[in-house]
Amino acid sequence: MVASPPLRWLDPNDVEAPFPDVEHALKEPDGLLAIGGDLSPARLLRAYRHGIFPWYSDDQPILWWSPDPRSVLYPERLKVSRSLRRTLKKKIFTVTADSAFRQVIRCCAEPREADGGTWLTDDMIEAYCRLHTMGYAHSIETWYQGELAGGLYGLSLGKVFFGESMFSRRSDASKVAFVHLVEHLQRWGYELIDCQVASAHLSSLGAEAIRRRDFIAILNRYCDAPNTWKAWVAADG
Numbered sequence: 001m002v003a004s005p006p007l008r009w010l011d012p013n014d015v016e017a018p019f020p021d022v023e024h025a026l027k028e029p030d031g032l033l034a035i036g037g038d039l040s041p042a043r044l045l046r047a048y049r050h051g052i053f054p055w056y057s058d059d060q061p062i063l064w065w066s067p068d069p070r071s072v073l074y075p076e077r078l079k080v081s082r083s084l085r086r087t088l089k090k091k092i093f094t095v096t097a098d099s100a101f102r103q104v105i106r107c108c109a110e111p112r113e114a115d116g117g118t119w120l121t122d123d124m125i126e127a128y129c130r131l132h133t134m135g136y137a138h139s140i141e142t143w144y145q146g147e148l149a150g151g152l153y154g155l156s157l158g159k160v161f162f163g164e165s166m167f168s169r170r171s172d173a174s175k176v177a178f179v180h181l182v183e184h185l186q187r188w189g190y191e192l193i194d195c196q197v198a199s200a201h202l203s204s205l206g207a208e209a210i211r212r213r214d215f216i217a218i219l220n221r222y223c224d225a226p227n228t229w230k231a232w233v234a235a236d237g
Contacts, residue, residue, distance in 0.1 A: 007026070007032065007033070007034055007035050008020045008024075008033070008034040008035070009034070009035055009036045010034050010035065010036040010037030010043075010062075010064070011036070011037070012036060012037055012038040015038070015040050015042050015043055016042070017037070018046075019033065019034055019046065019047060019050055019052055019064065020033055020034055022050065022051050022052065022066040022068075022212060022216060023212075023213075025065070025066045025067070025068070027068075030067045030068065031065040031066050031067030031068060032063060032064075032065055033052060033064050033065060033066050034052075034063075034064040035061050035062065035063060035064070036061055036062060037062055037064070038062070039054065039062065039123055039124060039126075039127035040127075041127075041130055041131055041134060041136075044127060044131065045131075045136065045155075045157070047064060048155055048157060048162050049157060049219065049223050050066075050216070050219070051066050051070070051212065051215055051216050051219055052064050052065065052066045053065055053066075053162070053164075053196060054124065055119055056119065056121070057119055057121070058121050066212060067196070067197055067212070068211065068212035069198075069209040069210055069211055069212065070194070070196070070209065070210055070211075070212050070215040071194075071195040071196055071197055071198040071199070071202060071207050071208070071209055072192055072193060072194055072195055072207065072208065072209075072210055072215060072218075073182070073192075073193040073195055073202070073205065073206050073207045073208070074191075074192060074193075074206075074208075075182050075183075075185050075186035075190055075191075075192075075193065076186060077206045077208070078179065078182045078183075078186075078205060078206045079204065079205055079206035080179060080205075081204065083172075084172055084175055084176075084179070087171075087172045087175075087176060088176060088179060092144065093142040093143060093144055093149060093150075093173060093176050094142070094143040094144075095140065095141070095142055095143075095176065095177060095180045096140070096141045096143065096232065097138060097139065097140050097141070097181075097184075097232030098132075098138055098139055098232065099139075099141055100139065100141050100148060100151070101129065101132045101137065101138070101139040101153065102125075102129055102132075103141075103148060104139040104140075104141060104148070104151040104152070104153050104167070105120065105125050105128055105129070105139070105153050105165075106125065107148065107151065107167045107169075108120060108151075108152075108153065108164075108165040108166065108167045109125060110167070120165065128153065128164070131155060135227070135229075136155050136156060136157070137153060137154070137155050137156075138153065138154065138155075138156055138229060139151055139152065139153040140152050140153075140177040140178075140180060140181045141177065142173045142174070142176050142177045144170055144173070148169070149168070149169050149170040149173040150166070150167060150168040150169060150170060150172075150173025150174040150176065150177055151166065151167060151173075151174065151177050152164075152165065152166035152167075152174060152177050152178060152181065153165060153166075154194075156227060156228075156229040157223045157227070158222050158223040158224055158225035158226070158227060158228070159189060159190045159191045159192070159222040159223075159225045159228055160190065160191060160192050160193075160194065160218070160219060160222050160223050161181070161185055161190055161192075161193045161194070162193075162194040162196075163193055163194060163195050163196070164196075166178065175205065178205060179205075181193075182205075184232065188228045188229070188230055189228050190228065191218065191221075191222045192218050192222065194215075195207045
């Protein structure tokens with residue numbers, strides 16, 4: 001058995017330090033690649049461009065991951081169940097984009113388990129809010145009778161959207177946000193949505209697993225294209 005190389009420690013004072021090749025990521029835990037560094041915009045954008053994302057809790061240093069396989073969704077392969085289609089047809093939600101980014105990410109950070117834990121630390125929230133002001137991070141919101149009912153957020157690089165997290169306070173609220181996101185991305189010429197790690201929720205919407213090397217090849221082809229995210233001019237009722 002070939003031993004895995006030791007995890008790279010990233011100097012927080014060296015923003016330009018390169019990440020290790022993702023092929024050096026551990027198999028157990030799947031995808032752990034590096035430790036340390038910071039959450040500066042330059043480092044975060046470099047990480048996503050190379051198929052790497054941060055995921056850690058308050059009592060840990062920053063941990064960087066690139067799992068294999070990778071969960072992705074091709075926009076043209078979106079699956080909409082009959083029940084979800086009925087919800088969309090009823091138009092009970094109003095859908096907007098980039099109108100409540102901080103509120104959405106705060107809702108995504110709310111504990112969902114009995115132990116009250118969350119992986120979205122305050123430092124991460126502020127880091128993604130900085131990327132939002134720079135035009136890289138975006139949110140989709142679903143509203144019910146004027147109240148925020150669900151939503152999601154992620155990053156846009158070239159023709160790839162990197163989904164980060166979603167939340168729902170009413171049945172189907174996050175799924176409605178996701179369907180509207182995918183439909184808009186398809187019209188705008190996006191090639192891929194990164195879903196990071198497989199889940200039943202995302203699989204029901206059409207997400208599938210691909211090899212990490214194939215995922216990186218897609219990033220190399222499409223991430224450096226002009227940013228095709230466009231203004232979401234009108235709310236969809």
